[in-house]
Amino acid sequence: MANVSPTRGDITSHPDVSEMRDRYARMLGGRDVTLLDGPVFLLGLYCAVSPWILHYTTSQPALVTHNLIMGIAIGLLALGFTRAPERMYGLSWAFCAMGVWMIIAPWVVGDSPDAGVVVNNIIIGALAVILGLMCAGTVAKSTPRP
Numbered sequence: 754m755a756n757v758s759p760t761r762g763d764i765t766s767h768p769d770v771s772e773m774r775d776r777y778a779r780m781l782g783g784r785d786v787t788l789l790d791g792p793v794f795l796l797g798l799y800c801a802v803s804p805w806i807l808h809y810t811t812s813q814p815a816l817v818t819h820n821l822i823m824g825i826a827i828g829l830l831a832l833g834f835t836r837a838p839e840r841m842y843g844l845s846w847a848f849c850a851m852g853v854w855m856i857i858a859p860w861v862v863g864d865s866p867d868a869g870v871v872v873n874n875i876i877i878g879a880l881a882v883i884l885g886l887m888c889a890g891t892v893a894k895s896t897p898r899p
Contacts, residue, residue: 789891790835793848793884797827800855800877809870816863816870820877823855827881834888845889852881 801824804810804817830848833841855878859866 789884789888790831792880793834793888794828794831796877796880796884797824797829797831800824800827803873803877807869807873809867813863813866813870816859816866816874819858819862820874823851823858827851842888842891845885847885848888849882849885852878852883852885854878855881 799806801821803824804813804820810817827848830841830844830851833844855874858878859871859874863870
């Protein structure tokens, strides 16, 4: 009978450890911001459905369409971060600009928005700016300097 009991050995003695580390590094593509893709996607999802969550679909129809489109754009940006990070993380600054736009959009797009709508968009915009700066900072840190 084979001994299948778990052993508490160290993986550094495994004969294929260097190959496993190389394969893991290739899979990640040298990215340090894999943990930001999920929150960015969830932020976009929330932005898209927030008019129905906060029930302002009848009072602010223009803002409903705006938040739906912006939420889909943020979600697609997050999927791009996941799928092609080496090309997409340059758009981190555009994501910050989208966050700033989300903050001012209730007054530009909306028609006398109430406090709940304003606070909702300010929170979404602030989170977008923060996550965008985190992505941009990580990209700047990982980019080799001349």
